[in-house]
Amino acid sequence: MGLYILQIGQYAFEIYYWLILISIFGSWFPQFQSTKLGMWISKLVEPYLGFFRRFIPPLGPIDISPIVAIFVFRYITGFALEGLRQSLNVIGV
DSSP states (O other), X not given: OHHHHHHHHHHHHHHHHHHHHHHHHHTTOHHHHTSHHHHHHHHHXXXXXXXXXXXXXXBTTBOOHHHXXXXXXXXXXXXXXXHHHHHHHHHTO
């Protein structure tokens, strides 16, 4: 049972990671942002990316905040999944 819970957590983080990447690459194409899929992805991802944009200003035309956001997300993912794994071991699931 615990393995399934951990796998669901991994899948959820992986899906969100890909949504972040799609949003980043989609920002290069204004046509994508105006589609329903683009707006849906933006609504899901923008709160997370917006947090980093408030603290990291763009360097001219280059916005490096998504790069930092990806690194932080990977760190948080590893930390959260390891915490989940240990919690599942403690409760014996």
